[in-house]
């Protein structure tokens with residue numbers, strides 16, 4: 512028996528597919544949504560078939576000419592109204608997110624604010640799609656450049672930021688004049704539906720935003736990518752799935768933006784302000800319960816400050832209240848599902864076997880729900896398996912270093928390159944290290960880098976392209992060069 516979503520959130524939450532402006536049942540049955548804190552169902556939502564997906568592509572394709580012709584100011588106004596509605600409804604949306612994802616209410620509220628901000632930012636960017644005009648070096652003609660909407664876009668998003676990963680794509684797509692089919696993760700469809708409903712209420716015409724949930728992500732996304740009407744894939748998720756989608760998209764040479772996995776190093780030098788470093792480490796590790804692509808995954812700490820950092824950081828984590836996300840005072844909710852928890856547990860067990868020392872935590876508490884204790888592991892050997900994989904949980908492995916060059920080499924010794932963090936009081940060192948780190952983003956004396964106004968994205972196997980900022984708008988455009996003589 513599913514829970515009463517209205518009682519949890521105070522709003523009516525759609526549980527059907529959004530296709531062509533209508534909420535409709537799916538042709539592939541239903542999909543249960545599980546509360547990670549209780550392991551009980553919270554809802555059943557429609558599951559889309561391949562035919563439903565192609566209907567959504569048709570709806571997006573039919574809506575494209577009208578939306579592209581809609582004045583940028585009007586497109587921006589729709590996004591601006593969507594921002595207002597999200598803010599008005601933030602409490603309900605945050606509670607809904609906790610019910611399906613498990614995160615602490617405080618994290619969910621922060622995500623709703625962040626998610627809504629993408630609508631406000633791209634409401635402003637909709638009217639700033641600038642091109643350029645220059646005289647050719649030969650002087651013979653002019654070079655005119657404009658950025659046209661790429662067209663129907665398929666958006667595939669993960670469960671860890673169920674609202675923000677959707678708005679970070681929908682905002683720029685709509686601002687650029689594209690229409691979209693959003694396919695959220697099956698663990699967290701409700702937040703995506705709620706965002707879809709908000710856009711409908713904000714005046715976005717039917718067919719411009721379609722939302723599909725499904726148990727069959729692979730065939731459904733492949734069918735959409737094989738359809739020549741689809742011109743863009745914007746994916747956020749694991750590197751493994753991203754890699755396979757790039758192969759699929761290659762068949763139709765579909766334009767791809769990829770926001771993939773991370774393995775963020777967090778460097779603390781001997782001259783760091785340790786109070787600030789502990790605050791930053793806490794944010795970088797524990798924001799979203801560690802289930803973030805930007806989560807600090809490996810702490811490289813100078814030997815001179817490692818004892819103090821390890822003890823104080825462990826004390827901070829040990830003081831967290833672990834419990835259901837909606838419970839008063841909860842700091843850390845459960846992980847999203849059993850697979851995620853067992854992966855975290857096996858990485859910790861393996862790190863301990865290879866010489867890591869548990870300073871706090873180190874196991875799953877005896878209770879229902881997919882909980883894992885906040886954990887600090889010290890003196891982890893630099894070649895331990897846990898340092899090579901995305902932990903995606905509340906676990907902080909510490910590796911000690913004495914030589915800065917060696918620490919940078921270790922930080923770069925991964926196929927990922929999303930974000931890196933470093934703490935030092937020496938500005939010269941900070942900037943030199945920031946330049947040397949192989950990452951799309953670097954936090955200097957900052958534990959959080961995410962900002963809708965900043966270009967977010969990775970190098971190496973962490974992705975292709977950027978989201979947020981003006982760059983995010985350009986991802987949904989094609990550059991057209993017009994050679995003109997007058």
Ligand code: NAD
Nearest residue numbers: 668669670695696728729732748749752770771772773804
């Ligand atoms: P995932 O790759 O398992 O799933 C992501 C999405 O892809 C989901 O919607 C899923 O249903 C879909 N999917 C899965 N298999 C598919 C297939 N064969 N074909 C088409 N679609 C498929 O990732 P996840 O477990 O939901 O999310 C966690 C991952 O996302 C982590 O690796 C994390 O680092 C990454 N992530 C990256 C960013 C970023 O901006 N770089 C942000 C958030 C999360």
